[in-house]
Amino acid sequence: MKKQINRFGVRAVSAVASMWFVAQAAWAVNPFTVRDIRVEGLQRVEPGTIFASLPVSVGDTYNDEKGSAAIRALFALGLFKDVRLETRGDVLVVVVEERPTVADVDFVGTKEFDKDTLKKAMREVGLTEGRPFDKALADRAEQELKRQYINRSLYGAEVVTTVTPIERNRVNLTFTVIEGDPARIKDIHIVGNAAFSESTLKDLFDLDTGGWLSWYTKSDRYSRAKLNADLETLRSYYLTRGYLEFRIDSTQVAISPDKQSIDITVNVTEGERFVVSSVKLEGNYLNKDDDFKSLITIKPGEPYNADDVAQTTKAFTDFFGNFGYAFARVEAVPDIDRATNRVAIVLQASPSRRASVRRINISGNNRTRDEVIRREFRQFEASWYDGDKIKLSRDRVDRLGYFTEVGVETQEVSGSPDQVDLLVTVAEKPTGSLQLGAGFSSAEKVALSFSIKQENVFGSGNYLGVDVNTSKYNRTLVLSTTNPYFTQDGVSRTVDLYYRSSKPYEEQGGNYQLITEGASVRFGVPFSEVDTVFFGGGLERTEIKTGTNIPAAYLAYADQFGYTSDTLPLTLGWSRDDRDSALVPNRGRFQRLNSEWGIAGDARYLRANYQFQQYVPLSKQYTLAFNSEVGWGKGFSGRPFPVFKNFYSGGLGSVRGFEQGTLGPRDVTGSSIGGPKKITLNAEFMTPFPGAGNDRTLRLFGFWDVGNVYGEDEKVSFSEMRSSVGVGLSWISPVGPLRLAIANPIRKFAGDKIQRLQFQIGTSF
Known part of the structure; x- marks a missing residue:
C-alpha cells in the first residue's frame, strides 16, 4: 500500500512538472522587433489608454520580460477582466476583455437612510455609475452598508447584493436591505465608583x-461615538473634582444573541482626591512673571481641577x-x-524663539473672494506673530456666516526658523436661500411668507434680500441690501425699501389699517x-x-394732524451678542439698543427700545434665563407721540397669559391702543423634557412675567403691572421653532383679556 502511494506521488509531481514545462514552452518567444501593435476587444476604453501603459512601442525589441511587464501594467489599470498577448509574426496583438461598468446603483428596503446618503457612501468606496464593476x-x-x-x-x-447584467457590457447593482429593529440599550453599569452614586454618573x-420620548431623542440607541463622548464627560467630571488619578480601565459592550439589546459596563478607578497645595512657575517667562501669574486660574487650597489647569496652560x-x-x-x-493627598502644580515654560508671519495662505474658498476673508484679519503679513490677533481674526471670519468650518494652522518655514506661514482653511456653505413659509399662532392665525436671500452675493460678502409676509395683522414687503465694507475701515451700509401694513391685535377685528x-x-x-454702533436716516x-x-x-390724531404723516426719521442703535447659540442658548448675554428720532416732517417724536438677556448655566441640563425690555417714546414740537408708533404688550414675547397686545391704555371704544412707555421683565428656568435626556432642542421651562x-x-x-406664572414647552421641531405656554395671571385687573394657552409655530419648506 505504501509503495502504491509513493508511485502515485511521483506520477503527480511528474504531471505538474510536464504541464509547467509545456506552459513555459508555449509562453516563451524569441525576441523580435515590433513592427506594429494592435488592440482587440475594446468597447469603451480608449486605445490611447492601452498604448500609454505598455512598456513596449513600435520599433522596440519584444521579449518575455517585457510581455510580463505589459500584462502587469494593463491589469493594474483595473479596467480589464482578462488580458492576453499574442504574436503574429512581428505584430504584437493585445487582446483584452473589459470589466462591465456600473450602469445604476439602487437600494431596496432602506428606511433608516435617505438614498442620496447611501449613494454618497458608495462613492466613497469607489462604487458609482460609470465606474468598472469589481x-x-x-x-x-x-x-x-452594514457599517x-x-x-x-x-x-x-441584512444586505443582499444583486448584480444584473444588461446590454453593452454593463450591470445594475441592487442592494436589498432587511433593516430589522434597532438594538436598544438595556442596562448601563458603572463599576468601581465610590465617591459618586451610579445614578449621578449615569445622568x-x-x-x-x-424613556417614553426615546422615539424622538434616540438616546437608547448605542453609538460608539456617543459612548466615547460620554466617557470623556465622565472623565472630566472626576478630573474637575480633585480626582487627579482617575482612569477608565475598560468598557464592555455586550450584544444579546438576537441583536436586539445591548449592555454597557464601564469599569473605573477613582483614585484619591487631591487638593492643590501650591502653584509654581519654572522656566523662562520673559521677565513678566507677574503678568503670567495674573492668568492663573488654579486655586491653592481647593480640589484639583483639570479645567483650571488646561485653561491656565492655554492662557500662558x-x-x-x-x-x-x-x-x-x-x-x-x-x-x-x-x-x-496634596498636589503642587509646576508650570514649566519654554518660549522657544520669536517668529514673524511671512505669508497668510487661504484655501477652500471656491466661491468667496480672498479679500472678503483677508479684510477680517487683524494679523498681518510681515508682522510679529500675535496669538490674540490670530484668534480674533479666526473668530471674525467665522462670524461672517459663510463657512461651516474655519481653521488657522501655523506652519514652519523651511530654512527660516524665525518665520511661520498661516494656513487659513475654510469649508464653504450655501449662503443663498429661497424660502416659502407658513406659520400659525394663536394670535395671528395663518401667515404665509416668502423670502429670497443671498448673504454672499457673487462671493463679494455683500447681502441682498427680499422678504414678504402675509400675516393677518402685519403684512410686509422689504427689499434690503448690505455692504459690510462700504469703506476700507469696515463701516457697513444697509439700504432698505419697505412697505408695512398693520393693525393692533384685537379680537373684534375690523378692516382699518x-x-x-x-x-x-x-x-x-x-x-x-x-x-458696533448703527446710525442712519430715511423717509x-x-x-x-x-x-x-x-x-x-386714531381718528382724533388723524383729525388734528391728518390721515397721512410724512416723517424724516433718524436712527441710532447698538448691539452685542455673545450667546453660545441663537436658537437654544445656554450661556451668554445679548444686548440691543434701538432709537428713532422723527426730526422733520408731520410727526416729531423720539422712540427708544433697550433689550437685555442673560443666560446662566446651572449645569449641563439646567439654565436660568432673564430678559428685560424697556421702551420709551416722546412727542416734540407741541405734538403728542404718534399713536402709530406705540408699543404693545401682552402675549408671547412679553407677558404671557394675556391676549396679544391688549395690555395698557384703552380707547373710549374699548380698543387697546398701546402706549409710548413699556416695561417687560421675564425669568425662565429651563430643563430638558422628561425622557429627552440632555437634548437641548426639546425643553420645558417655568416662567414668571411682569410688565x-x-x-x-x-x-x-x-x-x-400685570404678572403671570406658568410652564411652557420649547421645541426646535423639524417644521420650525415651536413655543407653547400655559400661564396663570397672578396680578390682573378688571377688563383684562385673559388667554391661558398660547403657542406659535413656523415652518419653511
Missing part, C-alpha cells in the same frame, strides 16, 4: 436606557503668542504628595472688535386708513 468592490460596498446600519444601532440588518451620559501659551513666540511650550507637571412705506439707509461703525410715510372698529384715538404699557401722560407704576 466583485471585491461590491463586497466592500456591502460591508460599508452604516451598525452606527444606527441596527445590528441585525451625565447622553446615552440612556430609554496664548500670552506668549502675543509677543511673537509662536512655538512656546507650557506644561503643567503635578508634584503629588500621596501621604497628604396703518400703512407705512419708506426707504432708509443705515451705517454700522465698529467702535471695537465686539461693539417714511404713514397712512391711517379708516374702516370698521377703528379706535377713536405693562403706559400712556404718554401716565406715570410708570409697578403697582399697575
